Amino acid sequence: GAVVSQHPSWVICKSGTSVKIECRSLDFQATTMFWYRQFPKQSLMLMATSNEGSKATYEQGVEKDKFLINHASLTLSTLTVTSAHPEDSSFYICSARESGGYGYTFGSGTRLTVV
Amino acid sequence: QKEVEQNSGPLSVPEGAIASLNCTYSDRGSQSFFWYRQYSGKSPELIMFIYSNGDKEDGRFTAQLNKASQYVSLLIRDSQPSDSATYLCAVKLGNTPLVFGKGTRLSVIA
Numbered sequence: 001g002a003v004v005s006q007h008p009s010w011v012i013c014k015s016g017t018s019v020k021i022e023c024r025s026l027d028f029q030a031t032t033m034f035w036y037r038q039f040p041k042q043s044l045m046l047m048a049t050s051n052e053g054s055k056a057t058y059e060q061g062v063e064k065d066k067f068l069i070n071h072a073s074l075t076l077s078t079l080t081v082t083s084a085h086p087e088d089s090s091f092y093i094c095s096a097r098e099s100g101g102y103g104y105t106f107g108s109g110t111r112l113t114v115v
Numbered sequence: 116q117k118e119v120e121q122n123s124g125p126l127s128v129p130e131g132a133i134a135s136l137n138c139t140y141s142d143r144g145s146q147s148f149f150w151y152r153q154y155s156g157k158s159p160e161l162i163m164f165i166y167s168n169g170d171k172e173d174g175r176f177t178a179q180l181n182k183a184s185q186y187v188s189l190l191i192r193d194s195q196p197s198d199s200a201t202y203l204c205a206v207k208l209g210n211t212p213l214v215f216g217k218g219t220r221l222s223v224i225a
Contacts, residue, residue, distance in 0.1 A: 006158075034212050043203065043217040044159070093158045095213075103149065104205075104213055109158040 002028050002098040006107025013084055013114055021079045021110045023094030029074035030096035034104070035067075038091040050077040084114040118142075119206050121216035130225050134191040138204030138216055141185070147207040148180055148187045153218065154200045162189070162202075194223045 003026040013019050023033055031052045036044040048069055049057040056069035068080040077096075081088055094107040118141040128134045136150075147166045151159035165171045165178040165187065177190040187206075191198055201218040208214075 044215045046212050046214075049212055091156075103161040103164055105161070106151075106158040111156075 002096070002103075002105045004030075004094060004096050004105045004107040006094050006110060008110055009108055010111040011113070013112070015085055015114055016083055018080055018082045019084055019112060021081075021092055021094075021112075023077045023079070023096070023107050025075045025096050025098075028096075028098040030077075030098070031074060032097070033071060033077040034095040035069065035077075035079050036093045036095065038093060038109075044093065047079075052077075081112065084112070086114045088112065089114045119204055119214050119216035121202075121204050121219045123217055124220040125222050126219055127222045127224055128194050130194060130196060130223055132194050134194045134198065134221055134223070136189040136191070136202050136204075136219050136221065138187045138189075139185055140187070140204075140206045140214075142206070142208055143182075143185060145185075145206045145208050148178070149205040149207070149213065150176075150178060150187075150189045151203040151205060151215075152198075152200045153203055159203055191221075194221075196223045196225045199223045 005024045007022050033050040035047045038044050047062045050069045050071040052071045058064045071077040093109040095104045097104045120139045149164045150162045153159040163173050163178050165180045171178045175192045179188045199222050201220045203218045204216040205213040
């Protein structure tokens with residue numbers, strides 16, 4: 001089945017620094033990947049849709065200059081949290097769908113803690 | 116605005132019983148429906164999807180879809196303690212991203 005690899009699985013950073021999270025589709029090509037954020041005991045909230053070779057589409061209320069998304073190849077999308085602050089601490093998860101498939105496969109998630 | 120509603124729970128069932136999880140959605144044009152299981156601190160994993168009215172069975176899991184009532188459910192037979200998790204219902208319309216409910220927390224008591 002489709003596998004999505006996400007790294008790192010957890011990261012602690014100082015306030016004001018930037019953190020990059022990688023999401024790779026290991027055995028399929030993903031023209032579209034999705035980035036979600038999940039706060040404790042909350043549901044997944046879609047942040048943006050990442051499109052290979054073009055600009056990401058951000059959901060309302062998500063700052064595109066703060067959450068930089070790059071989808072330079074059919075197997076890799078990155079999310080960079082710039083100038084991170086404690087309120088950005090959350091569980092970030094990427095997702096992709098294999099062409100022709102129905103189910104969306106999730107990466108293992110990244111637990112970001114900003115101190 | 117598309118909405119997906121789930122009872123947050125917790126839903127507690129004894130081991131071996133049938134757990135019934137329910138989900139309603141607001142957009143009548145929704146076409147595909149997904150159930151994900153999420154263990155605490157982990158990312159969601161797909162259990163099954165359904166897109167036609169009626170039942171779809173996969174092992175101990177049965178998804179039921181009623182588009183007229185805008186209702187989708189997941190039945191878990193012979194519930195096991197390892198089934199204890201949060202179950203997320205997700206809905207898709209055309210090529211739009213999945214819209215998730217807040218999830219129902221299931222607790223299977225041994």
